[in-house]
Amino acid sequence: MNQDNADALIPFTLDLTFDEARRRTEVMAALGPDWDPVAALQGEDEAYALLYSGLDAEQQRTYDMLVAAGVLPGEGPGRAPSH
Known part of the structure; x- marks a missing residue:
């Protein structure tokens, strides 16, 4: 792409903040009021x-x-694979 074509491009931005907040709200609603993360x-x-x-x-x-x-997590808290 030459510089003349690059200058003709219009910047495009997309803010997903609202959609992410809505998604999180829907996830929590789907889990329901009785969901116990500790359990x-x-x-x-x-x-x-x-x-x-x-x-x-x-x-x-x-x-x-x-x-x-x-490859596999070991025993104990925070059992996350190291790789």
Whole structure:
């Protein structure tokens, strides 16, 4: 594009602030007044513990290797993969 064509362009901006506020309001409305974020996180922790419980020795070694490599989160709070 040459400079003459670039000067003819009209700047375009889009402010999504209102749409983002509306989206967040709709998400909270969909969750409902009985939604308990602490209970939801506790349920996720329980599900995670159940998912990796009862592993045999080979599965446990593989799990430990993936945790050490940062592919899977380890135990404890803030279990986020390191990569």
